[in-house]
Amino acid sequence: MKKIIYFLALGLCIACSEKKPIEISPDDLHGSIDQVTDIMIHDIFSPPVASRIFAYPNIAAYEIIALGNPGYKSLAGQLEGLTPIPAPDGENTVNPELAALIANMELSKKLIFSEDRMEKFQDSLYGKWRALNETEFEASKSYGLTVADHIASWMDKDNYKQTRTMPKFTVDTEEPGRWQPTPPSYMDGIEPHWNKIRPFVLDSAQQFTPPPPPDYSMEEDSQFFKELKEVYDISEKITENGDETEEVQFAKFWDCNP
Numbered sequence: 001m002k003k004i005i006y007f008l009a010l011g012l013c014i015a016c017s018e019k020k021p022i023e024i025s026p027d028d029l030h031g032s033i034d035q036v037t038d039i040m041i042h043d044i045f046s047p048p049v050a051s052r053i054f055a056y057p058n059i060a061a062y063e064i065i066a067l068g069n070p071g072y073k074s075l076a077g078q079l080e081g082l083t084p085i086p087a088p089d090g091e092n093t094v095n096p097e098l099a100a101l102i103a104n105m106e107l108s109k110k111l112i113f114s115e116d117r118m119e120k121f122q123d124s125l126y127g128k129w130r131a132l133n134e135t136e137f138e139a140s141k142s143y144g145l146t147v148a149d150h151i152a153s154w155m156d157k158d159n160y161k162q163t164r165t166m167p168k169f170t171v172d173t174e175e176p177g178r179w180q181p182t183p184p185s186y187m188d189g190i191e192p193h194w195n196k197i198r199p200f201v202l203d204s205a206q207q208f209t210p211p212p213p214p215d216y217s218m219e220e221d222s223q224f225f226k227e228l229k230e231v232y233d234i235s236e237k238i239t240e241n242g243d244e245t246e247e248v249q250f251a252k253f254w255d256c257n258p
Contacts, residue, residue: 019133024097035121036108043113048191057107060151061100079200085147092139102144158198166193177216
């Protein structure tokens with residue numbers, strides 16, 4: 001009888017000591033992206049720069065998931081300059097979903113100004129995951145950081161940093177048809193050198209050149225004046241109808257915050 005009780009107790013101890021796998025859901029990734037979005041708004045990034053902050057961390061996460069999932073195809077060789085990510089150490093128990101989320105958060109932190117906000121968010125999750133299964137967490141974290149470094153190395157070659165030192169957009173006030181800053185904020189032209197950033201899949205920013213706008217003219221029969229009058233009339237109608245109109249709701253949705 002004593003032997004039976006002993007083995008039952010031993011089995012119970014072993015069962016209790018076994019750590020369950022850390023479960024990562026799509027909501028966890030969405031929560032991380034929401035956190036980054038809030039930080040971007042706080043840091044006041046322009047929409048083009050925000051697109052870059054969203055892109056690279058999610059590519060890092062995707063590449064980890066794709067590595068072990070035959071249903072997904074790696075973007076290496078498809079995106080300009082992207083090489084395959086390192087394979088995980090076969091001796092370590094890496095949780096792909098966890099490693100992908102860690103890579104996403106780590107790379108996001110490299111792309112924002114308020115790193116302390118992201119670190120606080122990371123630490124809260126790291127503590128929880130470490131308590132659930134320290135071995136799996138450490139292996140997944142190590143691999144996630146390795147992939148983050150790999151993607152960061154590729155990212156740093158996209159010419160973004162070089163464009164930070166290029167001259168601002170110059171407004172030629174002598175030409176009446178040239179763009180000029182407008183009220184209420186009189187902001188400078190946003191990212192005038194964005195066409196120099198390395199594209200992901202295009203051969204250059206010139207591959208799909210949009211048609212030019214109509215020539216500036218205040219003659220009432222010109223195409224420019226007709227388009228100008230159309231915008232003016234619509235704005236006057238919206239102002240007359242008030243802020244609750246559908247058009248105002250559309251404008252608020254497309255406000256230039258991420």
